[in-house]
Amino acid sequence: MTFERGNIAVADVRLGEQTELCNGVLLVDKKRLAEFLLSRDDNITSCLISLARPGDSTRILCVKDVVQPGCKVWGQGPGEGRRHVLENVAIVTCGKIVGYQEGIIDMSGTGALYSPFSRTFNVVLDIAVVSGLTPHQHEETIRNAGLVAADFLGETTRALRPDTIQTFSAQEDQPVSSHLPRVVYIYMLLSQGLLHDTYIFGRNAREGLPRTIEPLMLLDGAITSGNCVSACDKNTTWHHQNNPVLRELFRRHGRDLDFGGVVLTTEPVSLAVKESSAQKTIILVRELQAKGVILSKEGFGNPDADQMLLTRGLEQIGIKVVAITDEFAGADGFSQSLADSAMEADGVVSVGNANERVLLPPMEELLGPIRDLSRLAGAWPHSLHKDGSLEVELQAIIGATNELGMQRLSCREV
Amino acid sequence: MSKQIELAGIAVVHACSIVPISRTVGANRIVATIAIPHPFGDPTKSPEEEKKLRKELVQKTLKALATPIDQQRVF
Amino acid sequence: MASQYRVVYSLNQFFAGLGGEDKAYQPPQLLEGPRGPGLLLEKLFPHMEVAATLVVGDNYLAEKTETALQEILALLSPSLTAEGADKIHFLLAGPAFNAGRYGIACGAICQAVQERFSIPALTAMYPRNPAVAVYRKDVLIARAGKDVMAMKEAVQRMALLAIKQFNGEELFPDRHNYIPHGRRKNYFAEKTGATRACDMLLLKLGGQAFNTEYLMPVFDRVQPAPPIHDMARARLALVTSGGIVPRGNPDRIEAASASRFGIYSLKGLLRFSSETHQTAHGGYDPTFANADPNRILPLDAVRELESEGAFASLHDFYYATVGNGTSVANAEEYGREIAKLLLADGVQAVILTST
Structure with a gap:
């Protein structure tokens, strides 16, 4: 089985009379796109569409999810055939679902150093819904709108020749020298209900985990995000579509290591379930004959316990682990970083202290459901200064401390 | 030393003049004493007064040993 | 030639050459020019000049910390607030090696001086000196050996760190030989987290040395033993x-x-x-x-x-x-x-x- 990813980068995104990709410029017919979204879901009352380009003086607020547009060009099932993707374009959905959830994306200034979506051309959907929806219905409406919009824009690439084509083969088709260490990836998904959910092929991941999954399916967009909190370390759909650990393991397969597969696992809500889930995960990893494991995470607090349970259990049976985590070491950096610890966790990659503060300069344009920054006050640790600049903890910035290891940010002791 | 004795389940009171060091090395029951060269004495006082002072300090250590604590405490 | 850096050097009675335990209650005193390690400093770094030496007895400071610090600050105020050619660039204290009381004195003086006068004030200690845990958060402490045998190295490290701190350079505990403050600080690494994770795992699998990016905290505490009931x-x-x-x-x-x-x-x-x-x-x-x-x-x-x-x-x-x-x-x-x-x-x- 092989999967091809055809990457297409754009030079600009503009509003246009019709939606098409022409001479490297993506034109978006926003009237038609809004009508399309409204026609698909009765819960949507209006959809405001704006563009945000890298370098713009623009701040996007209450970001819910980010999705990479693309389309399946050919191929039977998931993980097979070819998918074209718009490499540097993102659909950004905004929604005021839980409190003020200020996931922030700044398109320039200090904040732009921290989010991967400060470097993408963003098509921002600010969606209003009918009154009386439960938070779950609200979330579902916005989640689906983002996915539909991504398909809508992705269609523009169907007939194009990609700039680059990457070919990925299933491991069984690519035997490697037996002296390379077999590495398995444990992909922890936040799926706790209460708007902390992740979806596999559109179905809630709460059921049926842990399980193994064909890595090619993950490259083909098997996982989508329904998470509503913790902007800095939630894995958006875009992160799942572009999982950097997966890419890295494919890249090094046959060269430095033998990529032995992926185990999806949960971050359950009770200790008893955490323990049994960790046990089952470890059995799956052992069946894959892993020598080493990369362990990624989503969220903070109780998921730290899952990461430590897995690390301890694996190390105790001789499987080496490197765990990726962010830290919550307080604004001054002196607090203890994690909610749990294990002596065995001697290989940790830190993707940054999410409590560290940054000063975001004032922006000319604010996108998203909140047009008045002062209304954000009190929602998350931050403060709005008189000149319109905003002091926030990194945790407010989408993807700042991504625990799949998307960013270069790290943390050290000084 | 106090930590290892405590690990054996024996109650320990650490009587010392430099409390921060005692805190750092992890003693749990700490009694602050008079001065480095004479923690349980004061040569400026008469022998009777000095003895009285010493006895009071020892009583304080016994009291610390009889006091339930759940974290480090300076008596 | 005018020296590039003017220093106030703080020592205990012993290193200042006043005496041993008999002088441990020596109240703060400011002497002109270098003493002991200060002489070594000037020899190692010809562009540094020890303008004055502060001497305090170990016991005096350890037992009457608050009073002693007030006296020290008052004593140092004229020189540390001077401008122009008389300006003092930083204060050095110690090295205290593994001496607990001296370590406390060095730490306390550095902390008080940097707070009051906003100039770099640093010391050097053996990493397991008990004073390290008390002061490392606020005070820059160069890593020193256990005893006076390591004097030259410690003075050198302290002086180099002082220059870097004075110039506002970024410091790395390993590279610049200081005891980390224990503060977590973000920085941008050269590679992404995912690449670093793979690199680290391969080193670990290959049995090679690797550096974890977050060391698990060690709780060096013992549950208090139950009290004596009777x-x-x-x-x-x-x-x-x-x-x-x-x-x-x-x-x-x-x-x-x-x-x-x-x-x-x-x-x-x-x-x-x-x-x-x-x-x-x-x-x-x-x-x-x-x-x-x-x-x-x-x-x-x-x-x-x-x-x-x-x-x-x-x-x-x-x-x-x-x-x-x-x-x-x-x-x-x-x-x-x-x-x-x-x-x-x-x-x-x-x-x-x-x-």
Whole structure:
């Protein structure tokens, strides 16, 4: 089985009379796109569409999810055939679902150093819904709108020749020298209900985990995000579509290591379930004959316990682990970083202290459901200064401390 | 030393003049004493007064040993 | 030629050459020009000039910390607020090596000086000096060896760090030989987290050295033992790190960095006296302890309380070592061995005295 990813980068995104990709410029017919979204879901009352380009003086607020547009060009099932993707374009959905959830994306200034979506051309959907929806219905409406919009824009690439084509083969088709260490990836998904959910092929991941999954399916967009909190370390759909650990393991397969597969696992809500889930995960990893494991995470607090349970259990049976985590070491950096610890966790990659503060300069344009920054006050640790600049903890910035290891940010002791 | 004795389940009171060091090395029951060269004495006082002072300090250590604590405490 | 950096150097009575334990209560005093390690500094760094040397006795500072610091700040104020050619660029203190009291003094002075005068104030210590844990958060402490043998290296490290701090350069604990403050700080690495994770795993799998990016916290704490419910029925034992030994020091316990502890009988002994006992401790003035060893280990008061029924009985032996630059690992070993002996005799409570 092989999967091809055809990457297409754009030079600009503009509003246009019709939606098409022409001479490297993506034109978006926003009237038609809004009508399309409204026609698909009765819960949507209006959809405001704006563009945000890298370098713009623009701040996007209450970001819910980010999705990479693309389309399946050919191929039977998931993980097979070819998918074209718009490499540097993102659909950004905004929604005021839980409190003020200020996931922030700044398109320039200090904040732009921290989010991967400060470097993408963003098509921002600010969606209003009918009154009386439960938070779950609200979330579902916005989640689906983002996915539909991504398909809508992705269609523009169907007939194009990609700039680059990457070919990925299933491991069984690519035997490697037996002296390379077999590495398995444990992909922890936040799926706790209460708007902390992740979806596999559109179905809630709460059921049926842990399980193994064909890595090619993950490259083909098997996982989508329904998470509503913790902007800095939630894995958006875009992160799942572009999982950097997966890419890295494919890249090094046959060269430095033998990529032995992926185990999806949960971050359950009770200790008893955490323990049994960790046990089952470890059995799956052992069946894959892993020598080493990369362990990624989503969220903070109780998921730290899952990461430590897995690390301890694996190390105790001789499987080496490197765990990726962010830290919550307080604004001054002196607090203890994690909610749990294990002596065995001697290989940790830190993707940054999410409590560290940054000063975001004032922006000319604010996108998203909140047009008045002062209304954000009190929602998350931050403060709005008189000149319109905003002091926030990194945790407010989408993807700042991504625990799949998307960013270069790290943390050290000084 | 106090930590290892405590690990054996024996109650320990650490009587010392430099409390921060005692805190750092992890003693749990700490009694602050008079001065480095004479923690349980004061040569400026008469022998009777000095003895009285010493006895009071020892009583304080016994009291610390009889006091339930759940974290480090300076008596 | 005018020197590039003007320094105030802070020392204890010993390193300033005033005297030993007899001068441990020396109040703060400001001397012109360099003393001891300050002379070495000027020799190693010709572009540095020690304008003045602050001297404070170890005990004076350790016991009257607040007063002493106020006096020190007042004493330093004229020189540390001077401008122009008289401007002082930073204060150096120590190195304190593994000396606990001196370490506390260096840490306290640096903290107070940098707070009041906003100039770099730094010191150097052995990483396991107890003062490190107290001051490393606020004070820049160069990594130093255990004792005076490491003087040159420590002075060098301190001076190089001072220059970097003065110039506002970014510091790395390993590269610049200082004891980390324990603060987590973000930075941008060269590679993404995912790439770093794969790199680290491959090193780990290959049995090669790798650096974790977050060291798991070590909780060096022991759950407090339960209290003695009925002291009148408890068996008590005495332990000291104050070096009280039978006269002549039969076990020859070292005055510093003790490599052993002694077990000495208390049978029939109502009090220590200058005829029977002495101190072997080299870290404090022994006059008071030798005149009356009960001032370190209060046997006389303990016996009196025993006869009054304040506790049931006293264990027949006491245990003594010298807690002067003694390594934590050694002290822990002594503690474990002593605990075994105490348990065997049914001891429930211990008074541990230190100087």
